[in-house]
Ligand SMILES: NC(=O)C1=CN([C@@H]2O[C@H](COP(=O)(O)OP(=O)(O)OC[C@H]3O[C@@H](n4cnc5c(N)ncnc54)[C@H](O)[C@@H]3O)[C@@H](O)[C@H]2O)C=CC1
């Protein structure tokens with residue numbers, strides 16, 4: 001049974017830990033935060049749910065990295081969330097420093113963890129975590145695509161009045177307004193979405209998906225946590241169970257899609273050890289152009305990070 005550390009016990013981190021504990025898959029979760037006893041309180045509250053919801057996963061809170069020693073998987077959610085009017089990229093100056101510091105502290109106590117990054121701007125923070133950890137590409141990746149496709153699938157379920165269970169979709173690109181939902185790879189119980197939703201309406205749903213994070217920031221004054229937390233927990237589960245799930249994740253590209261030295265959302269096979277394979281879809285010209293545009297945007301933010 002694995003040990004999982006979640007860094008950042010705020011809205012997303014506490015949700016990742018709580019959802020993961022409910023899956024009863026790992027022996028121990030350590031929730032770490034710099035905010036005094038905050039993580040201790042969150043984890044105690046969460047563990048007091050165990051007798052009610054019937055799981056065994058232990059959860060402890062800490063502000064001391066020694067307690068994270070020998071973690072198999074680390075989820076980094078530390079950092080500030082955006083407020084209305086901000087873009088995810090506006091968080092870079094604060095969060096790059098936090099993510100790099102957190103990663104180095106983790107590496108002092110865990111030799112060979114898998115790191116899943118959640119902090120924003122996601123693609124660049126994943127780049128920063130890999131640089132700070134020195135871990136192989138297969139072991140450092142980011143959570144965004146599961147969330148973004150979940151939003152897309154939820155909007156389609158609302159549109160068609162069908163169960164979200166029956167909607168399958170794929171999405172590429174950066175975790176920002178340039179993300180690339182793929183209607184050609186979207187089905188409802190195997191039926192191509194293009195047969196069920198008119199092109200104009202589908203475009204509106206794609207546009208709403210791209211701005212899905214911002215829609216919630218506007219409604220709540222801070223960013224989302226239920227779906228993001230569940231998405232990160234699903235990635236941990238796929239690794240612990242060695243499921244070989246195919247998920248869109250933010251992964252290092254080494255020539256796939258004609259791109260290098262970048263972390264970007266692509267379909268990967270996720271199981272024991274992390275990313276087992278990056279899948280290269282046969283994109284048409286329009287899809288490839290959107291992917292390229294998204295990559296250029298992420299590259300520009302990586303350059304900002306490199307010059308910090
Ligand atoms: N990748 C994605 O799809 C998503 C990413 N996010 C991002 O996740 C991050 C966290 O969001 P929330 O949980 O809503 O924020 P939050 O403010 O509720 O929690 C963040 C926590 O990080 C802690 N923290 C800050 N610096 C730290 C450090 N050096 N070491 C340990 N802990 C530290 C804070 O004390 C706070 O408790 C944000 O950057 C947000 O933009 C949020 C939702 C989705």
Ligand SMILES: O=C([O-])CC(=O)C(=O)O
Pocket residue numbers: 081082088120147175212213214216217223224228
């Ligand atoms: O929108 C944000 O800032 C948080 C996030 O990445 C999301 O919910 O997609």
